[in-house]
Amino acid sequence: MSAPAPLGKPAAMVPDPARAAATLIDGKAVAARYRAGLAERVGALVGAAPTPRLRVVIVGDHPASRTYVRTKARVAGEIGIDGGLVELPDTITTDDLLAVVRELNDEPAVHGILVQLPLPPQVDATAVLETIHPAKDVDGFHPLNVGRMVTATRPAVEDLLIPCTPLGCLHLLGEVHGADGLAGKHAVVLGRSNIVGKPMAALLLGEDCTVTTAHSKTRDLAGVVAAADILVAAVGRAGLVRGDWLRPGATVLDVGMNRIEQADGGKRLTGDVAFDEAVAVAGAITPVPGGVGPMTVAMLMRNTLTAYARQTGVAV
Numbered sequence: 419m420s421a422p423a424p425l426g427k428p429a430a431m432v433p434d435p436a437r438a439a440a441t442l443i444d445g446k447a448v449a450a451r452y453r454a455g456l457a458e459r460v461g462a463l464v465g466a467a468p469t470p471r472l473r474v475v476i477v478g479d480h481p482a483s484r485t486y487v488r489t490k491a492r493v494a495g496e497i498g499i500d501g502g503l504v505e506l507p508d509t510i511t512t513d514d515l516l517a518v519v520r521e522l523n524d525e526p527a528v529h530g531i532l533v534q535l536p537l538p539p540q541v542d543a544t545a546v547l548e549t550i551h552p553a554k555d556v557d558g559f560h561p562l563n564v565g566r567m568v569t570a571t572r573p574a575v576e577d578l579l580i581p582c583t584p585l586g587c588l589h590l591l592g593e594v595h596g597a598d599g600l601a602g603k604h605a606v607v608l609g610r611s612n613i614v615g616k617p618m619a620a621l622l623l624g625e626d627c628t629v630t631t632a633h634s635k636t637r638d639l640a641g642v643v644a645a646a647d648i649l650v651a652a653v654g655r656a657g658l659v660r661g662d663w664l665r666p667g668a669t670v671l672d673v674g675m676n677r678i679e680q681a682d683g684g685k686r687l688t689g690d691v692a693f694d695e696a697v698a699v700a701g702a703i704t705p706v707p708g709g710v711g712p713m714t715v716a717m718l719m720r721n722t723l724t725a726y727a728r729q730t731g732v733a734v
């Protein structure tokens with residue numbers, strides 16, 4: 419029989435210096451497995467049904483955005499989805515971009531449309547996102563899809579178009595905690611963007627977590643983070659979350675993709691969490707890169723196939 423836990427603080431709250439470092443959540447490997455499953459399903463369509471088609475619209479030449487969209491198109495191709503880019507100049511007007519979106523809406527062979535954000539300041543991004551047909555909205559950013567997600571009960575979430583990064587985070591949490599392992603956990607979401615923070619909070623609530631959304635005006639951020647069984651950091655500030663903010667054993671998902679200039683002039687990708695500190699305290703943690711990022715792309719492919727199945731009636 420094992421020795422009884424010492425009196426005082428619950429055992430899980432006592433940092434143990436001899437304790438192994440956190441489990442690394444290998445998003446790259448999880449995403450690769452997920453993509454392989456999708457590729458198999460798409461492979462079964464060949465010759466029997468139309469090819470799923472995704473169009474990724476990129477405006478201008480923002481270097482990070484260009485890298486992201488190239489990855490999206492490449493991964494689509496690897497799965498068997500026709501994933502072409504629509505490249506537009508950064509001087510484009512809202513009306514001209516809306517015309518491009520309407521053309522894609524009206525093209526029956528296109529099943530998914532993504533307009534990469536951010537858009538240049540002269541473009542009304544809200545108008546663009548509201549013009550993408552909700553059935554082709556593989557980002558899940560159209561207000562109709564956002565509303566469906568927020569009002570859905572958990573099983574119904576399976577069939578919806580849901581923002582890719584939070585959906586990827588949910589999959590990773592499933593890997594760590596099991597399909598039904600999130601109920602009752604205190605999840606803290608840092609950041610309230612429409613792309614990550616707000617949908618993440620809604621999805622975690624759907625999993626019966628107790629959810630706190632913290633942001634730039636939150637008082638005592640460290641104190642809020644200390645209460646988290648699950649932390650999702652999505653604020654875009656390199657190393658904001660320090661190791662000693664974390665509850666020992668917490669699960670930490672780092673959505674940050676901050677490009678930090680190096681002494682040699684190069685750039686290094688780093689997250690919102692001070693990884694070297696956090697890895698000694700957390701129970702499980704995603705690295706940057708190789709954590710949440712690959713899951714975002716995998717979930718885009720999932721959404722594209724969800725959109726395809728709904729539009730064509732072909733099960734995939």
Ligand code: GUN
Nearest residue numbers: 532533534535536557582
């Ligand atoms: N920019 C950063 N993340 C995203 C995303 O998930 N979708 C789109 N369309 N643009 C982004």
